[in-house]
Amino acid sequence: MKTCDGVQRRLVAGEKLADSERKHLEGCEDCQSVLAESSRLGAQGALVRAATQPADAELRQVRESLQPRLRPASRVLRWALASVAMAAGLVVGSLVLGGRPDAGLEQRVSERLVTLLDDLAPLVGASNDEVAQVSEAQAQAAGLLDDGTGIVDDEDESWPDSYQLIGEALDNSWL
């Protein structure tokens, strides 16, 4: 069975078989059927290619409906991105000033926010200036967490519930 697996992987990849594998192929119906199917698919693939060549009218129609969409995102969307970045900075900032979590949670919150901003940015087609703003907000968020504001984590056992909730929400892929 192990030989069948190796032989079939080589067959579908179009790789050369070793002598022992060739011998196995000659006596194995299962491997022969995979070889036959692979060859059939090669031939039928060419037929499908021919059947699915787009016509000129179709090309024109798809291209024409796509072209107007290929432009930088609107101002509204750009503002949405900037607002999300600012809100994220504020949330992290206020939570950190209200108390310091354990290092792991703090790191996770920071990482998820950065990931969120990175994910959002391409969706709204941000301009370079906005990307700079986002990076600045990210740096600010990271700075607030790591700027040595004097809040010592191991002395402060009281952890605000709201922060814990947000941490849990982030852990549950809320973002």
Add this chain to the structure above:
Amino acid sequence: MDGAEATVNMVSRAQLEERREAFQQLLDQEFPALLGFAKRMMGQEADAHDLLQDALLQAYQALPWFRAESGLKHWVLRILIHEGIKKARRRRLFSTVASWFKGGAPARAAASFGLFPADTPEQQAGDRQQAAWLLGALDRLSARQRAVIVLRYLEGMSIEEIARAMGTGPGTVKTHLVRAVRALKSLRPGDRARQSGGAA
């Protein structure tokens, strides 16, 4: 991804303009090939149009984050494949749920290209019917299996090219391919008849 990496990905306005220009040139040269690929990937014209438009729009908006070392065409193709797998997966789920209510098999892809689904050996005689059969059978595979079959046998890509395009290893591609080939073989009318004969 950390903040530093996000900053590294930033590009100047001039670079971005250059990329947008290169993107338009790519569309001028490769649009027929990309649309053809989307059609084979989705098997239905309307879905293929949606896929191509969504993937190209996504690529265009992500141009500031494009890393030039991979090549624009390769990068766009990667987005197209990933988006195609996502859409095929959603469609498969939807058609499975729909078939529970309708009590029938999911609609065949080939019909949308003006081809006819072929279930019997007689119908398979013609080239178009063979192509139709394959397009219909691809709909029965998982999204990932469908993608590797399309890339290998319809696009003629090597295992290494497929692995790069799908962001996975060659070993994984071969595993998916063997499973997909075996699944397609079991869907062939002769094989199915043998199976049901054996079961009886």
